[in-house]
Amino acid sequence: MATGAWVLLAAIALALAIGLWRAATYGRFRGTHRVKGGSAPARDQPGAGESVPDAPAPAAEAVTEVGAVLGERATLLQFSSAFCAPCRATRRVLGDVAASVDGVAHVEVDAEHHLEVVRRLGVVRTPTTLVLDAAGREVARATGAPRKEQVLAAVAQAVSP
Template sequence: MSGVADPTGLVVAAVVLLAATAFGLVRRSRDGRLRALRADGPLRLTARDLGQSLGDRATLVQFSTSFCATCPGTRRLLTEVADGTPGVRHVEIDAEERLDLVRRAEVMRTPTVLVLDRDGRVLRRASGPPTRAEVASALELATVPTAA
């Protein structure tokens, strides 16, 4: 027996700690970011799907649950943005009650925010609470008139 301790346990612990830190940093960097989606993508939501009419220019769809800690803040933000932007509507969907839409929209966590164009095509998506600036930017892109 030598007096030198085996460093294997320390190396394993250090690798696990580094991997967990990297995962957390990547997840935080993507949290709430509104990502662009293809306009010709398969997901399109209608007024019937949402239980409310679509906005004349865009619709902000928020999937929430009763146990979501950040959903109330996201609701306030999206309501303020929609109220201050002509032709934009905010629709909140209870993910626990509308599992059909949760599956179609592939919602994995709440809040999930979808930005729809006037025809109901999903153009942007965020998993987690978006910032006001990101929502405003997404709305600008969603409401740009298309060339005929």
């Protein structure tokens, strides 16, 4: 086989691998990660058993910074942008979930107008959805448009004791 044919096959294989990886991860919720400025988990801090008031979670600060209020049980914090088609679908899904589950709020943040919040929370693309518990701590995050079933599962994780 000619060298050009091998290069073409390699390019096709690489494109296929990238496409499969993207399809497998797009819109999926994954566990949370450390956020810049966030405190270490309580179990890692000295005196973890002591009753000391916790500092507000960075995501909770972001919600109040944009003029919104945390939900009683959970908050769906969506970062979107004006020209983002998947953001509109995500808005619909998150709005449906917030309307159907008591105590869950949907807060949409325009990433372009809140760049400091975007940087602080490590948002790299839109749509990005953060699922916050009642205290405003990040429980899960998804980049891309999640399905309703995925959002409901993440909310269940956030509201479970």
